[in-house]
């Protein structure tokens with residue numbers, strides 16, 4: 001299976017699949033990606049928001065980013081869609097890509113790194129049909145995939161944070177995709193080839209499903225943390241980017257995002273991931289851009305801010321307004 | 328109360344197969360049998376404390392120590408969820424956890440305890456405690472593996488743990504939950520086909536186990552960085568548990584080692600190893616790294632007043648004080664009429680960047696080193712051992728001119744004020760043409776007089792330096 005995937009990617013034997021995608025994209029009675037978003041998941045945002053589901057209590061904090069999420073939610077409040085497809089870097093699977101495969105997950109999620117900030121009681125529904133479609137298409141394409149059907153499984157805090165910040169009412173079913181660790185095993189390039197392929201089949205499955213979908217990649221940009229936390233975690237006088245180099249990288253990526261140069265983001269992903277220790281190492285951003293067919297229209301920057309020194313951007317690619325771009 | 332100490336150490340694998348499905352593969356079953364044997368030995372040792380250092384519990388904010396006296400939940404592995412669930416209910420020595428946390432702080436570490444219902448105890452700790460302490464008879468503590476911690480920090484973490492063990496007279500067993508080589512197959516495999524991911528991984532694992540079998544724990548600790556590079560997936564966690572375990576055993580090399588099993592788990596190297604503190608025939612240390620008592624490292628990023636240098640800046644930049652590759656750097660002297668610039672590289676002796684005399688500005692010799700990083704554009708002329716390197720004279724010359732520009736601008740002037748230059752080249756034959764070309768594009772256009780000399784060496788591994796006299800800017 002892996003070998004056949006390698007052959008396809010390495011030797012470029014993807015012609016049939018490409019034709020299939022193009023045919024589907026032309027037929028607009030099919031499903032639709034209404035938007036794709038970069039929607040980072042630092043638990044600090046949920047903590048600062050004080051929702052009833054989260055146990056710790058905050059005095060606020062990280063407002064710039066929380067207002068960014070507000071703008072993102074506003075931007076989509078009159079847009080009709082059926083499901084959210086989300087990839088979180090904190091469900092880290094080394095043995096291929098996994099998908100939450102049961103209709104409901106309900107439990108308590110405690111962040112192992114910031115348990116003082118995030119202990120969230122979640123109750124989320126999965127669109128198992130759409131999940132299975134994406135899973136099956138990925139399997140057909142030769143990617144290693146697995147459905148996660150153990151009811152005791154605890155959903156990772158990345159999924160929950162992004163899920164909450166994007167849609168605090170939790171009234172849309174989710175498709176939850178694990179992140180890819182090939183970067184650790186091989187290289188950013190191999191990770192990216194796999195995730196671009198996964199993005200391609202994700203798009204194909206969504207269009208075939210007849211559903212309207214929002215796609216979310218849940219990751220920070222630059223990802224160097226401070227290794228200490230101030231007495232009051234939400235003390236914003238301590239919050240800034242860890243270094244100038246991290247800032248420059250983040251701004252470079254945001255510049256590409258705002259000027260519709262998704263391909264350049266993919267091209268520079270290896271350097272970005274290495275030098276900015278970017279959380280895109282799990283493949284979320286590469287997968288998102290591929291799912292959006294590598295947009296050439298500008299992404300809308302709803303917000304940028306740092307969290308414990310890491311750089312976070314909230315971005316929307318409003319594909320619904322750029323249908324011509326995706327044909 | 329008798330003196331406390333370590334009565335035994337164990338290295339155990341992290342994946343859930345040995346708990347959930349040992350029967351599916353003969354190797355997994357042998358690992359399970361080894362776990363059972365280890366549990367029996369721990370019981371026989373009359374240990375009254377189990378200390379677990381787990382690589383599958385990463386932390387960012389210092390070191391986290393589990394302090395919930397009775398954590399209970401159901402653990403499901405992120406990858407191997409289809410093998411089943413592991414319900415747990417552990418007996419944690421909360422008092423010890425708090426004492427260790429305090430001892431960490433006394434030795435300069437960032438540390439905190441965690442005590443939250445539903446805290447997700449990591450797979451490595453769950454497997455270790457389930458199998459090594461099946462009846463929960465022995466109270467345990469678990470510590471995280473800090474992703475940014477280096478050797479000195481990890482060594483100090485062990486020392487503070489030993490402080491408490493000794494002070495409280497405990498008979499402790501130290502456990503590291505870890506893989507040896509940790510590369511797994513990236514696709515599903517039939518359990519019966521499991522093997523170590525590659526021959527190279529297997530060879531390294533066997534070498535490590537040979538050392539451990541001879542009780543040479545400190546040697547493995549000191550090879551930790553090499554081992555990580557060779558057989559570990561490049562995550563930030565590193566092969567640091569060996570630093571901790573060596574620290575827990577007072578960095579000894581003459582323990583009595585016993586490899587109880589070594590097998591593959593989905594491609595990764597899993598071993599159960601027992602290290603008895605009884606001295607064996609093997610020699611003690613062959614070489615030493617620093618023996619650190621207190622941690623005073625780079626954990627103060629947020630604590631410092633103003634902007635402390637970030638950890639990555641320290642990683643990627645040479646030290647600003649004496650280094651093995653060059654002379655010590657000095658703060659520029661600040662006597663009357665001296666002109667100094669933060670934008671210029673630090674002096675290599677007790678002198679200012681420039682000095683003003685009447686209408687003239689005399690600059691100390693300016694080389695290409697970059698302010699802040701001390702890096703040499705175009706590369707150094709030799710490595711730390713003095714072996715010659717290929718360098719770019721044009722890049723070096725350009726950097727010299729840029730440094731001169733910075734110093735003059737700091738003084739309120741500009742490059743156009745340069746009147747006279749004496750240039751020093753360490754290799755006239757090789758470099759004159761390139762140097763001359765950059766000159767023509769830069770200072771040549773300003774038009775100062777110039778003298779170029781060949782000299783044997785400069786104090787840092789650079790090829791060009793310039794001595795400048797410039798017009799002093801008008802004082803206002």
Ligand SMILES: [Fe+2]
Pocket residue numbers: 041042089090158220279
């Ligand atoms: Fe994250």
